[in-house]
Amino acid sequence: MLKATLRLLATTDLHAHAFGWDYHADRPKAGVGLSGLAHLIDAARRECPNTLLVDNGDFLQGSALGDWAAEVGEDIVHPMISAMNALGYDAATLGNHEFSHGLGLLRRAISDADFPVVSANLESTTDTPLVAASVLIEKVISDGKGRSRPITIGITGIAPPQTTVWEATQIDGQVTASAAVPAARQAVEALRRAGADLVVLLAHTGMQADQGLMRVEAVPENVAEPLARTSGADAIILGHSHLVYPATDTGTERRDGGASKGLEKPAVMPGFFGSHLGRIDLSLRHDGQRWQLGDTRAEVLLPDAGPGPHARVQQACGQAHAAARRWYGERIGKATDHLHSYFSRIFPCDIVRLVAAAQAGHVRRALGGTAWAELPLLSAAAPFRAGGRGGASHFTDIPPGDLNLRHVADIYPFPNTVVALIVTGADIVDWLERAVIQFATLTPGGREVPLVQEDCPSFDFDLIDKLSFRIDLTRPPRFDLNGERLQESRRIKELSYLGQPIRRQDRFVLATNSFRSAGSGGFAGCRPDRVILDDRKLSRAVLADFLAEAQRPFAEDTFRWAYEPVGSSVTFDSAEESVRHLADLAALRPEVTQGGAAGFRRFRLWV
Structure with a gap:
């Protein structure tokens, strides 16, 4: 029997923070930025070669870098896409703020991605599709002792259905949104039928109490708990509410949104702006017939304060970062x-x-x-x-x-x-x-x-x-x-x-x-x-x-x-x-x- 660990690494709500930089004050900012997480990603991959890196949405908008990219338009690869390509992301899902700079920018940006972008509950109303509902990723899992087996991993994602309200001006009726929970459940079932041995749900949603949620036609905004109970996914990445799950003890700013009892599936919500990296380790075994999921471990990691900008991220979008700073200085x-x-x-x-x-x-x-x-x-x-x-x-x-x-x-x-x-x-x-x-x-x-x-x-x-x-x-x-x-x-x-x-x-x-x-x-x-x-x-x-x-x-x-x-x-x-x-x-x-x-x-x- 082959036994191995599959490691999921996850970011969420990066909001165009490629670097640890406060563009409003024009000075470095510790504890944020994809560049800081990149060092953790490298270390986690060295420790466990059977690794997938995913993003849970809201990566295109939210900083001067994203605003600058929106102003430049068609002439460049979006700097966040460049950074994510350089780090070798395996998949991502759409968040609500992917639409904030308009559908044109979104379509151009994801067309340059070297990784698939998915969403099970956001669909185009035009003849031009938006993104696929899900994707199957074929990977070879090794036990580190010379034995290996192929595995098929299904990835799907959801965003708040309120996206079409919040971004109505930018979407202009060209995107519809369905309720997240049934859409996720249907996508997971379809992935199983298509041969997925394991399914990961990229859920751009949070876990606050129901009375605090925005609703669209009685559909709640944050649905982590029902997704964990009913989606059928093997692991879930959460986000949107800019909190941290599982909770850490590094300050009241990093909270878990009230999920004190925990969820019924391995899940992480890795903060925002690159404040944390989510890591889920899934113990797998193959009995000669099929893959079986064993013990799991989910945690969030904080970036180290020491390392400077990550070389691949710097090469990918350092010039765009400098241009954004100059633009903001006008x-x-x-x-x-x-x-x-x-x-x-x-x-x-x-x-x-x-x-x-x-x-x-x-x-x-x-x-x-x-x-x-x-x-x-x-x-x-x-x-x-x-x-x-x-x-x-x-x-x-x-x-x-x-x-x-x-x-x-x-x-x-x-x-x-x-x-x-x-x-x-x-x-x-x-x-x-x-x-x-x-x-x-x-x-x-x-x-x-x-x-x-x-x-x-x-x-x-x-x-x-x-x-x-x-x-x-x-x-x-x-x-x-x-x-x-x-x-x-x-x-x-x-x-x-x-x-x-x-x-x-x-x-x-x-x-x-x-x-x-x-x-x-x-x-x-x-x-x-x-x-x-x-x-x-x-x-x-x-x-x-x-x-x-x-x-x-x-x-x-x-x-x-x-x-x-x-x-x-x-x-x-x-x-x-x-x-x-x-x-x-x-x-x-x-x-x-x-x-x-x-x-x-x-x-x-x-x-």
Whole structure:
């Protein structure tokens, strides 16, 4: 009987981080980048020659390198594809952000890949196929003692069906998405019938509790547990939620999404940006008739701090990396104030004002001379880089002085476009109610309650400028993360526009972005029949133009909101550097207190 180990090595959510580099600050960044993982990949292959290297999606977009590749277009092989080719990837699946720069770039990029890209639940609606549902890989397994046998490994993958909502503008109806669990199950069964001895599922999905998931027609976003129970795959690679599974003890930033009891199949979720390498060792034996799976071991590995850039990755895309840095260094304007996002989730923030003002200016010009120009114009914006799962370095901090393109991308990191909607006063109220679900429900006289709930992303704290209102945190949230009504409760009080109370029947033009207008997050009024402007102008380009022209980037009367006094103390964590800006929080009487993860500082505030 032949006995051997098959090793699966996995990356996920690389987001175009080929190197350990912070493009927003233009400096090295430890603990991220495919280049750092490449040394681990080499060592793991030397230790176990029977190895497959796979990626679990979201590899094309998310850094200056990916943005630069999108700007250059057809003339180059995408630098992430070059790096993955150089490292000898065996397969990959599509994540939702593969579509963020458009179908044209995606098709060009994967056409240059030396490895198959698969997806069982994303399909083209055109005559041009997107990718195969699955692939069979033939490999020879050796026991290290001169005996070997061929093995057929099936690989398939899934992505969140919400992809067609989040990336609706880029997909433009040319891709459909089906529910992940049945699609995976069918693909695995088809691979078995086609002769697969072993099946690996590349599942671009996470494992959070059901109540925190976005749903499309009652289909949840993160489905690791049902996939493990019912897909029939022998091993699963997870991702999408930027967490780590199995959990490590290297800091609260690296968590397992609540899967404390573990999954029913060997699985890994190796972080994001190249923070970890997933490794699953599968013990195999062949009895002369068929392969049988024995013991398994799944773990995540951290890259070593010592080695410099990996030679093959450097050769593959080092020039593109240098070009992206030069591109991000282009000057576009000047900042007269210090712009930061340290408290953007709990207090009016100049960066959010800036984005709102830029959007409003673009919409005002675009609608000039139309019937819509007679309506009041509002603009909705949210903080993007505001800590959370991105860690203590995931904040914007721009001192006064020259503004470069990298600063614009720091403020607005996503390739969204500006969209204008026609909305009512009733929509405005529910929009704000949806935004403020991030806050905990407080009891008068309560002490040390975390003010912001961890499972609410910062980009859903989407407030609207030129409005005045108060937030009553003694009331429970009206909506859940999907925009589904939980109860009749109202947190928004004394809502007015330019000093006048807003009535349900009032009509407004609302500037927002393509991600939101497509329905992401379930905000009120985000429907195709409400869109009155969609000229595909990138939000980041609108912001860059605004900064190039503006002497002072925002009006002083925007985002006038405050908390209804409760008489409770709350806690909030921000980066260590935020201590320098505590004067911004004077109204909340901030005090430095104990606690906070590595790189964070905890504050006690009074609401």
